Amino acid sequence: MAGNEPSTLTRRTFLQTTAFAAAGAASLATLAGCSQPASEGDASKEDAPVEVAEEVYFQSCMGNCSGWGCPCYVHVRDGKIANITRAKLKCPDGSDSPYQETCLKGYANIERMYSPTRVLYPMKRAGERGAGDWERISWDDAVSEITAKWKELQEQYGPEAVAFMSGSGSGMATISYTGRLQALMGAMTIAPCYDNTGMNVQMNHGGLGAYTIGHNEHRDMVNANNLFIWGTNPTESNIVDYHLVSQAKENGAKVICIDPIYTTSAAKADIYVPIRPATDGLLAAGMALISIRDGHEDVAHLQTMTVAPFLVKDSDGLYLRLSDLGQAEPLSEEDRVLVYEGGEAVAFDAASNPEIRGSFEVEGVAVKPAYQILLDRLNEWDLDTIAEMTDVPLETIEELAAIWNSGLSYIFTGFGPDHYANGQCGYDGMFALMDITGQEAKHGAGCSCTDFSAPNTPGLVNTATADLVGVAAPGRTIHAPHFHQLMEDGEFAGMTAPKAAYIYICNPITNEPDRQKWLKSFDAMEMVVVSDMFMSEAAQYADYVLPVAFLYERDDLSSTSNPFVKYTQKAVEPAGEAKGDFEIITALGKAMGFEDYFTQDLTTFLASCVTNDAAAAVGLSWEALQEQHAIWTYPEEPQVVGLTDIILSATGRFEFYHEGIQPMANVGQEWDMLKESCWFWEPPIEAWPETIGGFEAVDEAEKYPLLFISERCKFKTHTMFNNSPMILELDPEPYVKVNPKDAEAYGVTEGDVVRIENDRGYVVIKVVLNAGVRPGMLVIDHGWERDGYIDGHYSDLSTYETWPRFEQDNWFDCLVQMEKVQ
Template identity: 35%
Template sequence: MSNQASPKASLSRRSFLKTAGVVVGATAAVGCGSSLVAMAENAPQAAAQEEVYRGVCRPNCFGFCHLNVHVHDGKVMKTTRAPYNEACYSRICQRGLSHVQRIYDPQRLQYPMRRVDGTERGAGQWERVSWDEALSEIASKIQEIQGKYGEASVAFLTASGNQSAGVTGAYSRLLALLNASNIGPCLDMGSYYGMNAVAGTAVGPMLGYMMWNGNEPTDAKNAKTIITWGANVTDAQIQNWHLVKEAQEAGVKLVVIDPIYTQIASKADLWIPIRPGSDTLLKMGLMQIVLEREAQDVEFLKAHTVAPFLVKESDGMFLRRSDTGVAPVDTGQVDPTTQQPIMDDPFMVLAGGQLVELRDGVDPDIEGSYSLGGVNCRCAFDLLKESLQQYSLDQISSMTEIPMDTINQLADIVIDGPVYHYEGYGPQAYNNGGQTTSTGLTLCALLGNLGKPGASYGAFWGLGLAGSMGDPTYTAPNGPSTGLNIASVDLKNVVETGDFLGTPANIKMLWIYSANPLNTHTDTGAFTDIIIPAMEYVVTADSMMTDTAAYSDMVLPIAQWFELQEIANAGQCMSYNFNEKAIEPPYECKSDFDIITELAPKLGLGDYFTMTNEEALEHQFSGPLPEALGADYATLKETKQVRFIMGNAETAPYIAYEGGVFPTATGRFEFYRETVLPRVAATVQPTPEQIQAERLPHFEPPLEAWPENPLYSTYPFVLMSERPRYRVHSQWFATPLLREIDPEPIVKINPADAQKKGIGDQTYVECFNDRGAAVAKAIYSEAIRPGTLVYPKGWQLTQHKGGGWSYLSSTEYDPFIVNNNFMDVLCDIRPWEGADE
């Protein structure tokens, strides 16, 4: 590396990796900043007295990479890649290499701080307090607020910033004992809802809860083609890019469907640009072509989907034997979930036009109708075909802005399977995101492109449940909380009305952990203008002064990942991962577990928190069930990793819905749903017309980002976000090493659009709408679709020259999905009139 003042202009990949991997010596002690140049020139070697611990990097990129944490004299000197049992998951990225600077970031919170009395939240006026004073005040506020407004008035809000058993278990236990309310995450739930609606929620024999199901990424090499839908794997999911590239090198073709010419699009055999928010339409068009060509897999439809089921026009339910006058028969078995008797009441289908019970050996029709006692019934497959005619192919071509020749070319590809459809989290971040996913899965079911190697649709992320099974009462020793369960995107509505589905809801205190909702959720203004002002007390536990912490009354400095022992129980590696404690927390920082343990006696709950952190982890991962699964504490501590799904990533990758078995009520793929329910309870309720439409694939335009919206004439740009290499949402936002490479908020704009607006390259602009604004540096890019703007997500309000990105988004949501719609945003752009310095 040269000795120039700033390395940005000449920083190569080789020099970056060399610099990032260098040992940081005593000069990088707690509180000392360090630049790239200082690291390269001043770092001494300390390997002789080095200790190496196993760490798990666990942000919500969900890579959950294993790292070697190198420690000298009680300080972390560097991080390097550590091996997974499956070598394909052994990796480290620039964020993982920069942990030293994150741990010793000069901006890190050092001690508890209380907002100065009489100052406004967000004004940045703080006073240092002791831990005893901080926890005593918090306990007093909890008791005071619950005494005045009821137990449910205290609420805990969390997200996915720290997926681990110890933190989650301790907070869940405290919440249940307090009968407090839970404010649940609404992030990336469009794909979760759409996937589970038609294909079911999978919990495997190893207690792996497949929240986002799909074949393991190592299976992509078994496909003929990989199609990515809004998934910029090279940047947003770096940990999986090598798997896609290795598949390409083995001869697998890559098709990228994305409005933007992304990094992965530049590596593709075919890039198909699409209008933002129109993915569902394209999938419906592809199904029309499949049916026109009679390319559907009839045998798969008969055996593994609800295609042959008869649907009653009277109530939309499937026809069962009991509808013919024969009462259900008690099987003598009990449903382990509901503890209710299992009744035999088989579905009725047509076979050769005759009404019969659907039993083994029956070859059902998938088309046809029947009238029973004046009730007309039709095969679900006929209803699917009818729903796909909502728009003609010419209309779909026009609305998606994809030429018909290209749609037909894509149809050739999807028919010639197996195809590995890799869905990113971009297409689901619109109000219609649930249908985007469920329709994609339906396309695959139509072609029999599910349940076998190389044939998949979806994402790949799971949660291991063994820790909650060692002692199922650990997180709720006196039973579940009687408080409310409110979706975070619905919190504004609840606060404004004081009502939640007919129940009084006086939320007056928030405790926020593992989350930064003012930054990483939609509609910052909903928090700063409505939610936070309605709170009598706000606590945030974090290691940095985030946007959320800045609007709190008490900020608690927490330990970072390598400063406590923990078991990470989620991610794309599908493993329980043991994280060793490498160093003591610096300054006065404490782990979340220790904070709760010290708070509990002040609430009269001390008897429930007598274990140490290690003892609590051992308790959660002990007992017959974890031991039977090989996921007990002793095994985890020794091996550092235990897989919680079947198979082996390298030799026998996990196959979703293997053999055409689906964890649904029918045991089949349900492209038609007789029972339609929202993902969670929320104040916005679906109408009967919406429920009827939701039974089948259909297209609803985005709530805001669509040309027919009258607001389009005022705000003509779709504002989209990307997930950059240099942060994970808002994590790593201040890390000096990464900020030298990526110093400030930017917005990418097509040069033609910029010139029409009088905007120069590298000049500051203001993106704005009727909700708010954000100031950033404009970057010309031909990769950006005209009529769209793209910004990297995660910049704090203090890092903008004005405003912030989430001020422009909305908390309006689809009543079924109840999701943050990050991409469903319109805005305009203009030169910024402020000073550029």
């Protein structure tokens, strides 16, 4: 197997010199420093190579960059990581794996590991929260004090008095062990809500595939004739994916970039389409209407692969089933959804040419096919209005539709639409366009969405809580948009506010919206514990900070999306007194009184994650991983939902209509099931500063006329890599991008300092003029922490206002004003 190849390079010691490459023809004796002393005046004396002992270990990046936990080798000299080199794993056919494009951030991990901001010892707050006053304490004291407080709070207020919160800061297996302690404690979950709209709309449409959660695995995009980069900027936020875009273009694909901002991805595209923010769904609707008008409706695909012919009752929006006609028991296996064919309703799987348009009456029940509902929604819009609303000329929309229907077309999207409260309008529109034209379930046609379309390897299983089923489980979940209301009011949706929190692999003070609310919620807690490698902004506001070992300082399994399951080797000892997550949780678990549940060692746990039937079926085992380090466990063919990977939606079909859809979390919000069941378009909650097409500008626009977004950039993964001198040399400080027209209107120029504010907060920051930014927009790179800004914080500007359907972080749904400071 191709995955065997890394074993020849790992964990070996060899002699290397600083001048090895230049020394080409030098003898081994010279390289080893065994040659005779150079004579006086010999120019080679000062340049004589020095013998360096080096060990090489197989490792992996942590991922969370919409990448794949890129494999690499780390080189150790004198007990220190001295170099990182790219791995060269092979696909089963012998070609290079496309999932190993180590980027500048991956190479910067050495600087992160040895950064002065590393937390080396358990720390206890000595002053006010956020003041930076700390005292070093021992591990024993930290564990004892933390668990004593947890016990006290749970005894007084119940298990959910302690909450756990995690993010996506690690793709390694050991981090999952934290879930074991949380389950045994019955602790509450605080759920961050980034990307929920983009992820859940995909799941609503195509379900969860066996091998890819999204629709098309990334490497399938090279088969497209037309590649639409829509709602993402892969040159910045998907660096390790972009080579697939380049390969598609080399293969002859036309690349179209749809974005409000002229990005590097736009510059590399054949066609750039600037669009009004938060109107992506309308553009998709316009392309769909033109496709239908011009005869590109794929009726056979709609009939057989989608819910288009399924009859929907006018009365309640639910599918008409045999049980509605008294011909089957409700919810039984025989209770088929009905379609209309030959003047009567028949079971969907008994029809050969069902109707997809029209309105019918079946035994007194008024019904219509789901596709008719979609058509009715689309036909509420005319093309001229769509052009006005999107700010995309009608001739351009016509051109886009013509390109879309000229061959195999593929959408490479991301979480740009997701960050407006109406993001589902964009995603639902894209999927409806694919359904109508049959541009899916084919190689080269469909959709990829960042890490949601990355490989999902069989055989690697999280066993952290496997033996706790029926024994213990975490408490209830409070999602971030309502967490602060819970903390402020003490009660919300039947839950009581937690008194303590354990926060790991996330940095909510910076990465979540409405930072001031997080500070107030932290203050409302009696104890906050943060485990982290670095003194992050969240850690700065904690009561205890526990030092976590860096990924090169522990054995682990990489569970980040990749066709390879990877065993990553401990290369050096942890810095200071840092410990791995497994060891930290084991210590806390035992101190909480769960000694009987924390008896296994790290090796036993890791081995258990790859000891199962699925692993055995693909040749994966702990023993094999120790020898080979990386094993391909994925199908050789790129996976496409509906083609190679089955559709796992409730109906087994692509669902542009969502029967009986319910909110992601029902917390008593107003809910319109019929509206949310199929594509529609409404403006975002706040980011609508102009009156256009009959949609009035929001009230906030009178005071705050500018739209603010935070753009992802290649120099960070959220707040990771803020402590790399190499990257800071390239990107030393935050700045706001301002269109020159806005700069003139506000009397600012390049290098001026401005104050950007709204009712939630402010940030003081330098101006950079950028004509690629849409007029009326201000753009700041995402990921800078408090110390990077002149004053204030960009996360103070964003809001937790959210759509009823999703618990969602809507960073872009934000209006501000700007004034020159100096």
